[in-house]
Amino acid sequence: MCQFRTVMCYYDGMGETFESGECEVAIVFADSSKALITGTKAIMNMCETLVGFWDDAEFMPQGMRPPRPSDIDFQKKRLFSGASMLRDRILKQARVLPNNIIDVSAFMESYIDMALMEECAKELADRFSQLRPTKILTVATTGLVIAAPMAVLLQVPLVYARKQRTMVMSDYHMATYASRTQNMNKELVVSKGHLSADDRVLIVDDFLSAGSCQDALLRIISDAGAKPIGIAVLVEKAYEKGRMFLSGYNLPVESLAAVVSVDDGRINLEE
Amino acid sequence: MCQFRTVMCYYDGMGETFESGECEVAIVFADSSKALITGTKAIMNMCETLVGFWDDAEFMPQGMRPPRPSDIDFQKKRLFSGASMLRDRILKQARVLPNNIIDVSAFMESYIDMALMEECAKELADRFSQLRPTKILTVATTGLVIAAPMAVLLQVPLVYARKQRTMVMSDYHMATYASRTQNMNKELVVSKGHLSADDRVLIVDDFLSAGSCQDALLRIISDAGAKPIGIAVLVEKAYEKGRMFLSGYNLPVESLAAVVSVDDGRINLEE
Structure with a gap:
């Protein structure tokens, strides 16, 4: 197998x-x-x-x-072949929707090529293994497809932030951010106790756009008294300058594919 | 690693x-x-x-x-040690909330022990590998924690049903079901094209309760003209009789832990 x-x-x-x-x-x-x-x-x-x-x-x-x-x-x-496989799939299968939304549902969203995700996870996990994370923090649902295999490889527990409270949550950390893609303010919640002061937290997500979602996760990590060690994403929309927005945190940010521009429905990747 | x-x-x-x-x-x-x-x-x-x-x-x-x-x-x-590890964790860490809701957020929901999930995935994947699934179908978000590692082991793509349409969905299969836990009617949607007529689909989920959610997934599979081959879950609430409800489909149903009753906040597992 x-x-x-x-x-x-x-x-x-x-x-x-x-x-x-x-x-x-x-x-x-x-x-x-x-x-x-x-x-x-x-x-x-x-x-x-x-x-x-x-x-x-x-x-x-x-x-x-x-x-x-x-x-x-x-x-x-x-x-590692994850990055090149991912870039290939983006160029072949990603679609550009109105408002320049990049639709990756054919391979890494509601339909997931887990063999591709496994290769991507190997490459991203390798880039952060020496920083010895003790936990991975992601956002439900789309971040899980890469965060889950990375947690297996790095042998650490996986915590995900939800976009709404559930009835099992009593005490929780919360942070709000503005989602450009969905044009609304959003909340992220993480149960207290899922992150602790001695944790070294690696943030993992599918996309890095303007960085406001990752910023909300960093505020949650800070709220829990834990230490963030880096940000790992599959795809970076470089033209939304999330890396610059997050630069004040002075953390390593790694992506496997960076979209530099979207013109007339065509996706251009950084060489 | x-x-x-x-x-x-x-x-x-x-x-x-x-x-x-x-x-x-x-x-x-x-x-x-x-x-x-x-x-x-x-x-x-x-x-x-x-x-x-x-x-x-x-x-x-x-x-x-x-x-x-x-x-x-x-x-x-x-x-395989997945089932015994899971049973152990349920007895030690699951909590019973009002309305007999079983809270597993400490190890397989918003906080996920991926090493445990990996062991559970090995055991469940082994039980279905001879039926040669070509796709795994699960429900976002909580089903992904077991469906993702199973898809890696069985080397098949993973498709998840969403509880609401997204803006990238144009044409989709939909089925409704009644959720007892949340006491409301719910919709499940899967993009058309994610399942095809020659697919042999294994349904994977975290919980099997009354079976209405799995029944909705089976209707979606039928709508797509695909063939369901079985249902694999981590935890079965045997007292909600989901297995009996689904028996008309004549499919193998496998769970790693079966809760026979919940009395005064105490969870009793099938021996």
Whole structure:
């Protein structure tokens, strides 16, 4: 049921391996009558993955030099295919509606290509794993499609803000913001107790537009006394300048695709 | 970032392995100075996993007898820990609100333990993988927490029904149902084109209560000309008899935990 690009270990148990871990194994090879990749290439790929995740060159097998940082950046880009797959789908399947609303319902909204989301989650999770988030905060419903697989990869709980109170909520944090897309003021609510003062919170969402929604989430995080560590989104509408609006928070903002303009129903992505 | 219980192969590529596949490798062992499991046990576990997923005893290494079906059932139960983890959390963390509403917001609603959801998804996906679904249909927002990881495991797209139309929807299927929990009539909408006549649709949701919501989804599937293949839920409120209400559809209904009664704020689970 799973597909592996690189496989390192036999693991049986439920231990926490995110923060630290030991692994003492010799690298061995299966006698395979069908190979899609050479042995050397396999080892290099595996080491790239490990170096990428743990930022540690000790995984390099003896006799192979540790890669220079520029190599790693280059290798990382090759390791992940989420951003290029997403850009491709936006150009092929996103539609521009009146008021320049970008309709992505064919692949990442009410119809979700979860294989695509999984690849995107790998790439975004990798960009923030070294900042060691303890929780992911997103907004229901559309943010969940990327936040859920990222929470699995980063091994942290997922909290989502709702746009309305439910009857199970008694005590909650609330922040309001203006939605341009829907041309109205909106409320976001998060139950108290879902965020705590020692949390390092990564904000994850499908879109970054003018940044007012993320700003509301940041106010909720501040209200809870927690620490925000960054903002990860699938698609950034660069022309709405959300990144600039949020710059005062001095947080890393990462997107996998940036729309620079929408002209006559045509979507132009940043190169 | 991943944890493996059993590892079979080195795989590089994007091929479809869900429906069929060939794998010709000798089983080899890493020279490990730390082992959490014996070699024989490791092979048996791996074979159980493969037999469990593909229902095929050919994976047994030579000299080891194929397990009897009763063994497999027993082994399968041990393979998955989702149901027992979920039952444990319900007993420890679910609260009973007025009108006997079960509040699960501490672990599978607005605060989501995605590691728990991942384990539950493995167990539910396994129960339906042999029915070869081509799509998962759920209801926003709360159904997504289990439907998203199941879609990744079953390698199928995920479609969710919304409780209100959005501005990107032009042509859609709609069905209404009565929600007891919220004491009102509700609408579910799914864009036309998200389901097609050759789809085999697995309905996935967080709760099965009286079954009226799942019945609405089944009417939408029928409206689209697609074929429903089953219903998978995390928690079944057995006392609301949803299973009986839906029995006319003659579909497999699987839940990981069944609440038989709620007395004085105490939740009683089926043994």
